[in-house]
Amino acid sequence: MDLETVERYIRATGASHSEIQSEMADYADENGFPIIGPDAGAVLRMLARLTDAERVFEFGSGYGYSASWFLDGGADEVVLTEIDEDELDMARTFLDRAGDADRAQFEHGDALETVDAYDGPFDVVLIDHDKPRYAKGFDKAREKVPEGGVIVADNMTRGPIDLDALTAYFADDEPLPEDASDGTEGIANYVEHVRADPAFESFVLPVGSGLCLSTRVAER
Template identity: 50%
Template sequence: MNPIPGSVETFARLVGPEPDDIVAEMDAKAETEGFPTVGPAVGGWLRLLAGLVDARRVFEFGSGFGYSAYWFAGALPEDGEVILTEVDAEELAEARGFLERGGYADRARFEHGDAIEIVERYDGPFDCVLIDNEKDRYGEAFDAVRGKVAEDGIVLADNAVSAGSIEFEALSKLLSGVDVETTDATRGIADYLRTVRSEPAFETVLLPVGEGVAVSRRLPDHRA
């Protein structure tokens, strides 16, 4: 169960940017198929945060059919780049179609395969990173990209509060230092949050919309 009230999500949608026709189509697809996306409330935050850091390069660990990448792309300059990664070739092809129809394909790169292996092929810096792959691999994703995040760049981790088999009460106890039996996903999120909170090169806050987004900013003059 998601402890973030649904009323917050609904109100955030009312306050946030109006989804365009492509986003509306992707939302309808997600609802029909039960496909998890960040949703328009979080999507609006992705676009806003990317704009605030003047993002030119974005890397995604897990892109699905391109929902979050579409929101990011709207904040990028014409010569900007969002790198999508996805292990499902069919979903990646759908992502390409959505971004083409939205006019953003020229600033997108579509990588098929494991995101943690793919990021090793790229040099930084990245201004924005979205971690949204397997929950028990969030820490592995952060380790792979931490040194490639630009100063004042941001790392966003979706599902920092809820998703699938994440048990919120157990997550809270783990972060408080109490060890409990729980799911691999819950433990993976807890390990990730402890890692970014203890990393002196980053400062981290929680954005309590959607299923929770941990936002970590790379501090200037710190080696990651």
């Protein structure tokens, strides 16, 4: 059994896109835009349901694909952040057409700065922006996440990273290559950072491009 077979099985038995999400996915395919996909999207939807999410914060929202899954899961409010104003406008249009824009906040700018304007709490936080700044995003959000809340980060197994180097680093205690990309170093730093935090339990879920789920298990 190989990884491709597992992925085909997951995809065949997994979540389906809504009509609007299908349009969003088609746009991603046509323009080479990275999205989390329906399998990771289903995880986000379930996290919203399991936490009975009142508020979700996203570090990096693109044109609203991941937010659509949180909203499908019943989140009362999703705060989208995006540095690209055109993409944020697309998110507003897509979510409005889906009938969900009234439960979304659209923030143009740097997510690491935007998050400071919100007191929280956030039941779920998605980190999906610049890989070298993942750990900073976690630190900005951790005190705003209540016990039982979840911080989830994308691109743990696929994306602008070297999975072989990361596997050797964590499984065999080998150093990262000297020419490791910023993305690879950023993900290695993030996983080490969250695993060392005693207030959270973390693990990597090999769905989509790989998700790291960190659940707060201690009071703030």
